[in-house]
Amino acid sequence: YEAKVRIPSEVLKAGDIIFVQVINEIMEDNEYEFALYQEPVAQAALLSIEAETGHVKTMIGGRDFRNSQFNRAYQSRRQPGSAFKPIVYAAALDKGYTAASVIIDSPVVFEDTERDFVWKPHNYKEKFYGPTLFRDALSKSRNIVTIKILQDIGIDYVIDYARKLGITSEINRDLSIALGSSGLSLLEIVNAYSVFSNLGYLIEPVFITKIYDRDGNLIETSKLMRKKVIDMSTAYIMTSILESVVKSGTGRRVKALKRPVAGKTGTTNNLFDAWFLGFTPRFTTGVWVGLDQEAPLGKGETGSRAASPIWLEYMQNALEGKPVRTFNVPEGIVFARIDAKTGLLPIEESEKTIFEAFKEGTVPTEYTPKPDAVSGSEDLFKEGL
Structure with a gap:
């Protein structure tokens, strides 16, 4: 569709200001080719914290401070979508789950008779995947499995766990929090993720490091506020799983x-909000993209597509010239080869095996059943669908 070309005098008058982009400049004739500049509707925010010190290295509260002084990095509260899931999974690891636990991804229905409401949650692609490893459920961002885990370990337990990670905003007391239904600030969730990179330590974000008076005398210095809030092995296993999100899941970009x-992507069902939260051993950085009026960003504008490219460009610049560092493996972590399908010890017939990280004392002791021993249960699952 092409709009009809109008005579400029029909829409413009003396004194009007036109925002344009220079497309082509012909210097010899002093001629320019312009295109009308369209002010973007979407907003974005970025926050980056140095893991070991808590120093806020970058905070961008919006697209243009001249047009809006509202700081979306800490003043705004938006639904994080699947970016909240790592908090549920970390809580589950401290409740006895392992990265090799198997959860059935199958249809569930929740009825609220008092409000005459029925909730039938589904996965992003509206498919069900059957027996799913804990690690795969998070790396592939499976909604149903996350809801089942939350239901098993308890809503109040997860809310309390979120508080330990530094989240102070109000959290809905229902199963929808598994899908990130409660509004959080970017600062809160970036700080929560930094606990994983800091191997269980919550560090108070530092915005101002030093204050000098007019004569150059140092009058105030920030202090490192550091508190251990979760087990080091839990933090490492979460880091390992979130590495899988980047290697083979929704964070591949x-x-x-x-x-x-x-890291982890986050997208709300209505495409109002797109997130990417990610960390290296040096920095924890989060990006949010959305509209202030809470309207859809557009078809396909997920956390992977809308937010992760911004995160990537920022981190490429932030880490340029800095040596590559790896995530430290703490004491209390052991690695074992398991069957990639059952989460149990492998047998000769295992089609695929992987090395998995476990807390000491939680490595599976059972072996994967022979193929003919599990075919019956698989057939029953398929019939159930």
Whole structure:
């Protein structure tokens, strides 16, 4: 569709200001080719914290401070979508789950008779995947499995766990929090993710490091506020799983950083909000993209598509020239080869095996059943669908 060309005098008058972009400049004739500049509707925010010190290295509260002084990095509260899921999974690891636990991804229905409401949650692609490893459920961002885990370990337990990670905003007391239904600030969720990169330590974000008087005398210095809030092995396993999100899950776009990186995308069902939260051993950085009026960003504008490219470009610049660092493996972590399908010890017939990280004392002791022993249960699952 092409709009009809109008005579400029029909729409313009003396004194009007036209915002344009220079497309082509012909210097010899002093001629220019312009295109009308369209002010973007979408907003974005970015926050980056140095992991070991808590120093806020970058905070961008919006697209243009001259047009809006509202700081979306800490004043705004938006639904994080699947970016909240790592908090549920970390809580589950401290409740006895392992990265090799198997959860059935199958249809569930929740009825609220008091409000005459029925909730039938589904995965992003509206498919069900059957027996799913804990690691795969998060790396592929499976909604149903996350809801089942939350239901098993308890809503109040997860809310309390979020508080330990530094989240102070109000959290809905229902199963929808598994899908990130409660509004959080970018600052809160970036700080929560930094606990994983800091191996269980919550560090108070530092915006001002030093204050000098007019004569150059130092009058105030920030102090490192550091508190251990979760087990080191839990933090490491979460980091390892979030590395899988980048290697083979919804965060694949940021593999281009070509450094060890862990992270998670977030997208709300109505495409109002797109997130990417990620960290390297040096920085924890979060990006939010959305509209202030809470309207859809547009078809396909997920956290992977809308937010992760911004994260990637920022981190490429932030880490340029800095040595590559790997995530430290703490004491209390052991690695074992498991069957990639059952999460149990492998047998000769195992089609695929992987090395998995476990807390000491939680490595599976059972072996994967022979193929003919599990075919019956698989057939029953398929019939159930």
